[in-house]
Amino acid sequence: MLRIESLVVAVGDREILRGVDLDIGPGETHLLLGPNGSGKTTLLGAILGMARYRVAAGRIVFKGEDVTALPLPERVRRGIGLAFQRPPAIRGVTLRQLAELCREHADGGQPRGGEDVDISELAARLEAEALLSRDVGVGFSGGEAKRAELLQLLAQRPALVLLDEPESGVDLPSIALVGAAINALLEKDRHRSRQAAGLIITHTGHVLDYVPADRGHILVGGRIVCSGNPRELLEDVRRHGYGRCVECVR
Numbered sequence: 545m546l547r548i549e550s551l552v553v554a555v556g557d558r559e560i561l562r563g564v565d566l567d568i569g570p571g572e573t574h575l576l577l578g579p580n581g582s583g584k585t586t587l588l589g590a591i592l593g594m595a596r597y598r599v600a601a602g603r604i605v606f607k608g609e610d611v612t613a614l615p616l617p618e619r620v621r622r623g624i625g626l627a628f629q630r631p632p633a634i635r636g637v638t639l640r641q642l643a644e645l646c647r648e649h650a651d652g653g654q655p656r657g658g659e660d661v662d663i664s665e666l667a668a669r670l671e672a673e674a675l676l677s678r679d680v681g682v683g684f685s686g687g688e689a690k691r692a693e694l695l696q697l698l699a700q701r702p703a704l705v706l707l708d709e710p711e712s713g714v715d716l717p718s719i720a721l722v723g724a725a726i727n728a729l730l731e732k733d734r735h736r737s738r739q740a741a742g743l744i745i746t747h748t749g750h751v752l753d754y755v756p757a758d759r760g761h762i763l764v765g766g767r768i769v770c771s772g773n774p775r776e777l778l779e780d781v782r783r784h785g786y787g788r789c790v791e792c793v794r
Contacts, residue, residue, distance in 0.1 A: 545570045545741040546591070546704055551602035553583075553590045559600070560586040562766035568704075571738035573730055573755065575774040576745045578763035579786045584745045585629065587763065588706045591743075592626050593619045606704065621649065625702030627693040629709045629745075633681035639692050640676040643667075646699040666698045669728075670721055686713025687722075694725040705729050705742040711750045723754025732756065749778040762786070 546568040553561040560583045568574050578584050590597040591604060593616040604612045611619050634642070643663045667673045670691040681689055690710060697705060707726065714722055731738045732755070744751060752775060760774030764786055770777065 547605040573742040575760040623703035687718035
């Protein structure tokens, strides 16, 4: 689904990612851990093609196609979707309008099986019906903002789901809804036929209580320094922090 080869990414004159290699297969969910400033959000932004992240070297291959030079809208149309950690507010555009745009213009995501996507039904699943008529993100709480982001992704149905700290700022009653929505995006109810893949950034690991992951990675100093069982990696970080990983990079 996604192959990243020796990726070097800069923001302005500063090099953030320094040779990242990553493979995510169809149906796989990967967890990304790392200290603040290590390049986690930069990696997601580079995969999506956000303009501020300049690829200086390496390749991003999505579903067999080199998308490194493609603009952001083309990557979204091919089936890449992102939920921001802190989504921007958009005055003058309602959440329903934006969700309908996501539904109508995402051509390369998960097959819909001929079924139309009902925005009201999706909102009901997320307990977000009252948000549909409001301007996107304006006055939203942390939990409301996350549910609004996930509503847009559910309408888009991307083949590759990128989630930047989905549990951040979400209260306990909302996190179960968030987890259920992520599982729906990642087709966790399917087994042999599952195709949707995911890359999830987390600091706390709480998302693992609701969303099973296949593999974990630790990003430090712009490089992936360790990969393995996500729960084991998380437990090691909880016990020892990232100090040993930083020493490996040095």
